[in-house]
Amino acid sequence: MNAVDATNRPEQPDEAEPASLLTIILDTNPRAWAMIADSLPLSKTIANLLVFINAHLAINHANKVAVLASHSERAEWLYPTATTTPDREADDNPNGAQNGDLQMQDRDSAGSGGPVLLPIDDANKYRPFAHVEHTLLRNLTNLLSTTTPNAISSSPATMIASALTKALSYISKQSAALPAATQSTQFNYSDPTSVAGGNDLSNPSANKSSSTSQPLTSRILILSVSGDLATQYIPIMNTIFASQRLSIPIDILKLAGDTVFLQQAADATNGIYMALDTPTAHAGFLQYLMFAYLPDASARAHLITPGEGAGVDFRAACFCHRRIVDVGYVCSVCLSIFCEPLPDGTCLTCGSHLSVGNYGLRPVVVARKKKKKRKEGRVGEESRGSTPAVG
Amino acid sequence: MSSTASQRALDYLEQLPGTTFTKLYQQPSTALAIFRRMLPHLAKNLVMAMLYMPAPFPIADLDAWIKPDSENAQAKDRALSILQRLRILEESDGRSYKLADAFARSLRLALTGGGNHRSFGVPCSTPDAKAMTVGWLDTFARQQWEAILYYVVGSVANATLGGEVQEISEGTKQLLQKGEFVTVKGSGARAATAITEKGFSFLLQEVNAQIWTLLIVYLEVSGELQMDPVDVLSFLFTLGSLELGISYSTSNLTPTQQQMLEDLADFGLIYRRATDTSRYYPTRLATTLTSDAPALPNSSLTATTTTQLNNNAANSTFDLAAQSEKGYIIVETNYRLYAYTNSPLLISILSLFTQLQTRYPNLITAKITKRSIQTAITSGITSQQIIEYLTAHAHPILRRQAPILPPTVVDQIRLWQIEGERMTAWRGYLIRDVGSQEDYEKAVQYAEALGVLRKEFRSKGWFFVSRMDQMSGYFKNLAARRREAMAAQAAASQSGRSSAAPP
Known part of the structure; x- marks a missing residue:
């Protein structure tokens, strides 16, 4: 009888993949689109993007999508529609009015709150696809028609930072809204790493390794056409680190322009960075999307992702003039970067007085002395023990 | 969660002949449903990557795309194996893969919209005078489905437990007997139903798997009733793509599908008024056929609702159901x-x-x-x-x-x-006399990579696999290659001998 062992629990291949939320940030800077209108007009991009979105939705019933436009002066939701937009009555959703929160009208919530009849009732199109397409196109048309020539001429850049912030807040809201039930039904007995009590937050490594604790895998895809985002350096970097922390990959598909920071974003978050600058590459836009950007986190575990290994430009922009610098001055208190010596020796960010001896000299890289490894390791352990990790 | 359900449907689909697949894939809704429901995750990404590829996808490129360790290689082989079993992927001239034309065309149509296939259901053009609420449909579906379950379990249930449960239709009863969920003992008025082994396991499945189990029995029976299985299947997949709470028109259905409506209403998959046959409502049981969402909002069937339908308390019971969903x-x-x-x-x-x-x-x-x-x-x-x-x-x-x-x-x-229990039984094939030790090793490795190897008897040079189709393909390829090699060798030795022949 001793030979019988019921605790040997055969591992069953878990076919059910976690739902994934794809947030697409579409750079709609009119000026930049005008530059590449010959090889890839915006209309064609949208058409291809819609096929890509449909493919994403087709992969899993629970997959979700959100699309943001990063316009020249503001970032705007294209899908799902925020209920505060003029063409939707505020009393449509009383909750939204009460807590002053933006309510997003996704197709799921539309299903539970009663069917929403679309103006297009086409038997040749899967309804969820039609719904996304219709909403997206309507919102985009709204956005483009309300853009004044004045606004375009006043701001040549695009609001990527604002769009990224919106995307991240939407993702965290969606992850929080997911019922805990789905989280626990996916629990796998044979997983020895799981701890009783389900206190996932205390163990970030387990959090990453098992899909059970993260029921909604999210990623962000940025379709970038404009260059020069140095003016938004700080907010962009903050969003990058936020998504790194949440392990949300930021994929970049660059159609034009030169964006140093977006490449860093992809690098820091394990996203995919590809540059499609040439007209021939533009022609294969959809194939690029379907091949490289469609696989979600669980599929990427099996695949070799493209665009790896390319040299990443790690330059930063200074905090004082937003110039991109190779070598600069760093505040020793808050690590702000400055391109030139500060006039009064006071950091512009934290206000610390910086008294530097040989002020104004070019910084020199000094080789660090090697410490003994064993000692270092012990110190590291101690400090880890005493400093509580931020969950 | 629902892998049992999709497995069941997959097993049924696999044994269909190739021509049936071609006919099935004519409908974009079917292509989409099969894509979404039956394929492993990696396979879906492969299909999508190849969907808009102008030329066939070389096998070497595919291998280069997948990470090269054994676990991923296994995942790839499994994905390819399912794709080939469902006749989605075709190997062209041994060096590259391409998608089956019909499937690729339909899936592209599904993604882009367009065409004139009308396979995603034709919504009624006129609004229903008394439209059905989602809550009411849920209650209806639950009532119908529970009645079936209760009929199955009824034979062992304690009669004193009480509760009124509505009678299920004669056709459904026969279907349950055909599927061997219940057996009828005795005859006439004294006939008593008894639950079978299959019935027990049927009861304990989750709802989605239950529906598929029953529908597959239905599919098998429908063949005997001169119904075209392609018609039946594609209608089921269409149902899976409909939207809850919207009435659809019956005008574009084939006669077979019209006939099905009645049976499906008995199962609770659709709702149709007796007075108005031109429109039908899919219930949640139907719309979740091809998804992972729970088939009944209250998946635990905590229903006290079976008798409340007539009280028109649909809305309150729906709330109640939502509360106890967990x-x-x-x-x-x-x-x-x-x-x-x-x-x-x-x-x-x-x-x-x-x-x-x-x-x-x-x-x-x-x-x-x-x-x-x-x-x-x-x-x-x-x-x-x-x-x-x-x-x-x-x-x-x-x-x-x-x-x-x-x-x-x-x-x-x-x-x-x-x-x-000390024994496990598997249906499968015993392969022996493979040839040399090296051939044996290779064959076993191949079977293991496919995930079909069950047991090997190394000392005897035998092994046991659960599926044969791909293994036989492997052996055929091997034999062909060997024959070529032999022929080449024979030719070489022939020419060698003739040149070395003494004058």
Whole structure:
């Protein structure tokens, strides 16, 4: 009888993949689109993007999508529609009015709150696809028609930072809204790493390794056409680190322009960075999307992702003039970067007085002395023990 | 969660002839549903990557795309194997893969919209004078489905449990008998139904798997009734893509599909008024056919609703159902079980493998004992099914902890089963006389990579596989290659001999 062992629990291949939320940030800077209108007009991009979105939705019933436009002066939701937009009555959703929160009208919530009849009732199109397409196109048309020539001429850049912030807040809201039930039904007995009590937050490594604790895998895809985002350096970097922390990959598909920071974003978050600058590459836009950007986190575990290994430009922009610098001055208190010596020796960010001896000299890289490894390791352990990790 | 359900449908689809697939894939809704429901995740990404590829995808490129360790290679082989079994992927001239034309065309149509296939259901152009609410449809679906389950379980249920359950139609009863979920003993007025082993396992499946199990029996029977299985299947897949709460027109359905509507209404998959046959409403049972979403909003069937439908209390019961969605069973480490329910169906299901103790208005207590589990096991329920059922219907309090069920209880249930069984039976093929040791190793490795290897008898040079189609392809390729090599060798030796021949 001793030979019988019921605790040997055969591992069953878990076919059910976690739902994934794809947030697409579409750079709609009119000026930049005008530059590449010959090889890839915006209309064609949208058409291809819609096929890509449909493919994403087709992969899993629970997959979700959100699309943001990063316009020249503001970032705007294209899908799902925020209920505060003029063409939707505020009393449509009383909750939204009460807590002053933006309510997003996704197709799921539309299903539970009663069917929403679309103006297009086409038997040749899967309804969820039609719904996304219709909403997206309507919102985009709204956005483009309300853009004044004045606004375009006043701001040549695009609001990527604002769009990224919106995307991240939407993702965290969606992850929080997911019922805990789905989280626990996916629990796998044979997983020895799981701890009783389900206190996932205390163990970030387990959090990453098992899909059970993260029921909604999210990623962000940025379709970038404009260059020069140095003016938004700080907010962009903050969003990058936020998504790194949440392990949300930021994929970049660059159609034009030169964006140093977006490449860093992809690098820091394990996203995919590809540059499609040439007209021939533009022609294969959809194939690029379907091949490289469609696989979600669980599929990427099996695949070799493209665009790896390319040299990443790690330059930063200074905090004082937003110039991109190779070598600069760093505040020793808050690590702000400055391109030139500060006039009064006071950091512009934290206000610390910086008294530097040989002020104004070019910084020199000094080789660090090697410490003994064993000692270092012990110190590291101690400090880890005493400093509580931020969950 | 629902892998059993899709597995069941997959097994059925696989044994269809190739021409049926071609016909099936003509419908974009079918292509989309099969894509979404039947394929493993990696396969979906492969299909999407190849969908807009102008030329066939070289095998070498595919291998380069997948990470090269053995685990990923296995995942790839599994994905390719399923794709080929479903006739989605074709190997062209041995060096590259391409998607089956019909499938690729339909899937592209599904993604882009357009065409004139009307396979995503034609919504009624005129609004219904008395439109059905989603809540009402849910209640209707639950009522119909529970009636079927109750009929199956009815033979073992204690009659004193009470509760009025509506009668199910004669056709459904026959279907349940055909599927061997119940057997009828005796005849005439004294006929009594008895649940079978298959019936037990049917009961303990989750709803989505239950529907597929029943529908597959339906598909098998439909062939005998001169119904075209392609028509039936594509209608089922269409149903899966419809939207809940919208009425659809019956005008574009084929006669076979018109005929199906009646049966499907009996199952609770669709709702159709007797007076108005030109429109039908899909219920949640139907719209979740091809998705992972729970088929009934209250997946635990905690329904006290079977009799309330007529009271038109649909809305309130819907709210109630939504509240108790999370499950109702608490299992303690001391093998006691508490279930918050008063539904006769649930109580009779629990009585299959527990020893009921007390009943209160909204709660029953029971105990899991060796005897109760082994009774269940002798009647054909497996320990796995019991554990899955308990897990799926665990109360939110249990869900807060991980593992959900107390491990002692889970292990003990398994042990009780193992006590009685020392053998596992697999249907499959024994391969022997493979040739040299090296050939044998290669063949075994290939079978293992495909995931079909069950057991090898290394000393005898035999091995046992669960599926043969791809293995036979492998051996054919091997034989062909060997014959070529032999021919080449023979030619070479021939020419060698002739040149070396003395003058």
